[in-house]
Amino acid sequence: MESHEEKTPCPPEKIVYDPERGVRVCIETGEVIESQVIGDEAEWRAYTPDEKARRTRVGSPLSFSKPNLGVDVYVGGPKEGGRRIRGLSHRLESVRVQRGLRMGRAMTSLEKNINQALRIIEEVVARLELPYSVKEEAARLYREAANKGLTRGRSIYSMVAATIYAACRKNRYPITLDEIARAFETKEAPIKREIARNYRLLVRDLNLNIPVIEPERFVYRIASALNLPDNVTVEAIKIVKKVRQRGLTAGKDPSGLAAAAVYLAALKHGLRKTQKEVAQVAGVTEVTVRNRYKEIDAILKGEEGG
DNA sequence: AAGACGAAAGTGGTTGA
DNA sequence: TCAACAACTTTCGTCTT
Numbered sequence: 001m002e003s004h005e006e007k008t009p010c011p012p013e014k015i016v017y018d019p020e021r022g023v024r025v026c027i028e029t030g031e032v033i034e035s036q037v038i039g040d041e042a043e044w045r046a047y048t049p050d051e052k053a054r055r056t057r058v059g060s061p062l063s064f065s066k067p068n069l070g071v072d073v074y075v076g077g078p079k080e081g082g083r084r085i086r087g088l089s090h091r092l093e094s095v096r097v098q099r100g101l102r103m104g105r106a107m108t109s110l111e112k113n114i115n116q117a118l119r120i121i122e123e124v125v126a127r128l129e130l131p132y133s134v135k136e137e138a139a140r141l142y143r144e145a146a147n148k149g150l151t152r153g154r155s156i157y158s159m160v161a162a163t164i165y166a167a168c169r170k171n172r173y174p175i176t177l178d179e180i181a182r183a184f185e186t187k188e189a190p191i192k193r194e195i196a197r198n199y200r201l202l203v204r205d206l207n208l209n210i211p212v213i214e215p216e217r218f219v220y221r222i223a224s225a226l227n228l229p230d231n232v233t234v235e236a237i238k239i240v241k242k243v244r245q246r247g248l249t250a251g252k253d254p255s256g257l258a259a260a261a262v263y264l265a266a267l268k269h270g271l272r273k274t275q276k277e278v279a280q281v282a283g284v285t286e287v288t289v290r291n292r293y294k295e296i297d298a299i300l301k302g303e304e305g306g
Numbered sequence: 307a308a309g310a311c312g313a314a315a316g317t318g319g320t321t322g323a
Numbered sequence: 324t325c326a327a328c329a330a331c332t333t334t335c336g337t338c339t340t
Contacts, residue, residue, distance in 0.1 A: 193318075256330090274310085275309075276309080294312095
């Protein structure tokens with residue numbers, strides 16, 4: 001499980017984007033790789049063979065996140081008198097008209113369902129400032145799930161939430177279920193439990209291979225949210241690495257472990273944060289932070305002693 | 307008074323007979 | 324299908340700063 005990591009100049013998969021500060025950092029060292037603002041620039045890394053094929057093809061790539069895979073003939077276009085159409089109803093109308101002209105028949109309920117889901121994905125992804133790759137993955141997963149009949153009888157919101165969560169996990173983007181649940185409007189907000197259930201459904205029935213997210217990625221997010229300096233981040237990452245060598249990470253919530261590491265690292269540098277604060281931004285409870293912290297402390301003490 | 311601590315009971319999921 | 328199990332949460336009383 002634990003790999004021998006040599007000191008190589010940060011490989012691409014070790015670099016994460018922090019939307020709050022607009023920088024890329026290495027999860028190995030916490031080092032800032034670039035400082036210019038990235039914005040919502042696309043990540044064109046290919047994660048699967050078919051993705052690669054799609055992206056190396058000549059011509060504009062297919063887009064899973066657009067109705068009809070983005071190959072619609074545009075009618076009227078998204079602009080009107082030089083201005084973007086803002087209202088949702090206008091956009092709906094636009095989509096409907098395009099559809100109607102192109103296909104000469106009404107959309108099936110499945111198509112409607114998928115298109116609605118795609119709009120929700122669009123909104124939520126924007127709200128969470130998730131990378132383009134995650135959006136595409138989520139859209140692709142939703143299409144696949146819908147075509148396999150997995151969405152029938154389930155709330156569209158909770159299914160969308162689950163696909164976004166799965167897309168994040170698949171692309172190793174550190175996020176908690178809580179954050180995703182919170183990104184929905186309160187009225188139709190799916191319950192965490194449902195999202196988790198649907199997520200498992202997706203993983204099982206779409207045979208998804210979800211990599212384990214390294215606690216390091218959460219370390220960076222948590223430290224950043226608490227405005228902790230880079231040296232604390234580096235310290236916390238060191239702690240995580242030590243702990244991993246002792247095999248404490250298996251089966252544990254990575255964000256809980258990361259939270260405890262950040263808490264301990266801040267403490268070491270005299271920048272006291274309460275367990276409550278750290279727990280809150282990490283999306284776990286104080287108790288979990290405390291438990292991990294105690295376990296980490298025991299390991300670290302044992303190491304010093306000899 | 308706030309924070310840290312630990313015990314105890316509860317939740318929702320996994321595993322294995 | 325059921326029971327044991329692991330991880331995490333909720334709640335709460337008690338120290339500590």
